Amino acid sequence: MTCVIAESLLFAASGQLRNMASIGGNIMQRTRCAYFRDDDGPPCNKRRPGTGCAARHGLNRNHAIFGWSDACVATHPSDLAVALAALDVNVVVHGPAGERSIPFADFHSLPGSTPERDNTLDRGDLIVAIDVPPRVEGRASHYLKVRDRESYEFALMSAAAVVATDRRRLRSVRLAMGGVAHKPWRLATAEAALRNVSLDDIDALRSAIAESFVDARPLGHNGFKVELAQRVALRALQTAGERA
Numbered sequence: 001m002t003c004v005i006a007e008s009l010l011f012a013a014s015g016q017l018r019n020m021a022s023i024g025g026n027i028m029q030r031t032r033c034a035y036f037r038d039d040d041g042p043p044c045n046k047r048r049p050g051t052g053c054a055a056r057h058g059l060n061r062n063h064a065i066f067g068w069s070d071a072c073v074a075t076h077p078s079d080l081a082v083a084l085a086a087l088d089v090n091v092v093v094h095g096p097a098g099e100r101s102i103p104f105a106d107f108h109s110l111p112g113s114t115p116e117r118d119n120t121l122d123r124g125d126l127i128v129a130i131d132v133p134p135r136v137e138g139r140a141s142h143y144l145k146v147r148d149r150e151s152y153e154f155a156l157m158s159a160a161a162v163v164a165t166d167r168r169r170l171r172s173v174r175l176a177m178g179g180v181a182h183k184p185w186r187l188a189t190a191e192a193a194l195r196n197v198s199l200d201d202i203d204a205l206r207s208a209i210a211e212s213f214v215d216a217r218p219l220g221h222n223g224f225k226v227e228l229a230q231r232v233a234l235r236a237l238q239t240a241g242e243r244a
């Protein structure tokens with residue numbers, strides 16, 4: 001098992017939950033948005049389509065800075081999903097029409113006008129396997145989770161970094177973030193900009209990562225996430241690089 005997968009699992013939930021939870025159930029879990037979880041029935045398009053989004057102008061500290069819509073600003077809560085996104089795994093699904101393989105980038109959806117849908121599965125679909133392709137980068141990786149308390153807590157934000165290096169120079173990089181969008185969020189622009197940058201050139205690492213945050217759209221209470229996310233991505237990248 002690559003390090004990034006093991007670390008994402010180790011820092012998720014509690015020992016008891018990890019012993020019982022399944023891989024399929026973990027990537028299928030729904031948002032921790034407090035309005036979505038509230039039985040008293042605040043407006044929530046994900047729980048009750050068409051009622052509005054209480055978080056859009058409400059308490060949205062834990063919510064998205066990328067890819068949200070006016071219909072929903074929730075984030076995806078799974079740690080494992082962030083690691084799987086960085087590794088570009090495939091989700092193998094058995095459905096009424098037989099078996100198919102879904103690239104992980106296409107598995108979870110953005111909210112758009114249908115936030116009640118979290119992913120591309122249809123009725124009758126069952127996840128039967130996760131296919132992790134062998135990758136040269138998979139040998140040096142790290143999952144970094146930032147949370148409001150040290151244990152038994154969902155991520156406020158997280159980053160999965162998977163790298164291949166040539167001595168201290170980054171040959172290729174895969175960077176995914178959790179806690180910033182409705183699905184694990186790949187920093188594609190940063191990944192391209194980081195190629196051939198030296199791990200010792202902190203300023204160059206920082207400015208390459210910053211390129212992925214030009215289009216960040218923070219909400220009323222989560223502006224801090226834009227800076228924090230860049231620091232988390234940098235730290236995850238550096239730790240993965242030290243393992244190369």
Ligand SMILES: Cc1cc2nc3c(=O)[nH]c(=O)nc-3n(C[C@H](O)[C@H](O)[C@H](O)COP(=O)(O)OP(=O)(O)OC[C@H]3O[C@@H](n4cnc5c(N)ncnc54)[C@H](O)[C@@H]3O)c2cc1C
Pocket residue numbers: 011012013014017018020021022023024025026027028029077078079080125126127128152153154155
């Ligand atoms: C208190 C608490 C703290 C937690 N903290 C974290 C955390 O820090 N990080 C983290 O990543 N997770 C966390 N979790 C989530 C936990 O790790 C479980 O993954 C999650 O609760 C789902 O449970 P489960 O795996 O038993 O799936 P289930 O509850 O059995 O299923 C969840 C959903 O997935 C569907 N499903 C399950 N298996 C499949 C399949 N094979 N194919 C298609 N659909 C399927 C089910 O129908 C259901 O809709 C926490 C959960 C709790 C309750």
Ligand code: SF4
Pocket residue numbers: 031033034035036043044045046047052053054055056071072073074115
């Ligand atoms: S952010 Fe999404 S889940 Fe939360 S209240 Fe709005 S519609 Fe519901």
